[in-house]
Amino acid sequence: MDSALVVLLLAVGLPTFVALAWWLQKKRHEQLAAWAAATGWEYVRSDPGLGLVRLHRNQPFEQGHSRRVSEVLTGRWQGVPAVSYTYEWSTGSGKEKKTYHAHVVALALPAYLPVLELTAEGVGARIAKALGARDMQTESVAFNDAYRVVAGDQRVGHAILHPRLMERLLQDDALGTDWRIEGTWIASWRTGRTDTARIAPRLGVMHAVVRGVPRHVWQDHGYDPLTHGAAPNG
Known part of the structure; x- marks a missing residue:
């Protein structure tokens, strides 16, 4: 030409x-x-001072370089502060540079809790476990087959993942939803940019988890749902 x-x-x-x-x-x-x-809700586009880039650790956070957040939505879910945003990071440089996105949805917790992470079982989880990655086992075979569980404190992890909550997390709307309790947030992530159709379903699953935390677990971490006007769930 x-x-x-x-x-x-x-x-x-x-x-x-x-x-x-x-x-x-x-x-x-x-x-x-x-x-x-x-x-x-409110669409604020960029980080509204929450430090979202550094708010969470582990996957998919703290990977690569050039990390940033965009498409930030803030509001409340069932009266609880919530946020949704697109998290972006890159690996490599020049012609080898690749950029990735994850849609993150998170709910604020009333008190600090140890890390508890659930990820859907799949090839990645099976490889991780074969290489020695942690996987907390529960008394439910179906639950163990559906999820890989990582708990910073296994006693707390087992207390939160009681039979009623595990049954809830085996329902169709919850299966395949990755989430992690970390500090004062519970966050869920999924590959791709913000998908508003997925915000409410994922918040619903995470809210069920928060509502399922037994009262004694909250009390052990300085919060009493009775004192603060919320009905106990365990």
């Missing part, structure tokens, strides 16, 4: 591509803002 023609195509195509990308991003912002307005 004639070099002049190549230059012409690039000259015409690049501005068109940039304009299309800008338009698509603008429409996405409008859609997210409309979702927030319809649900009583």
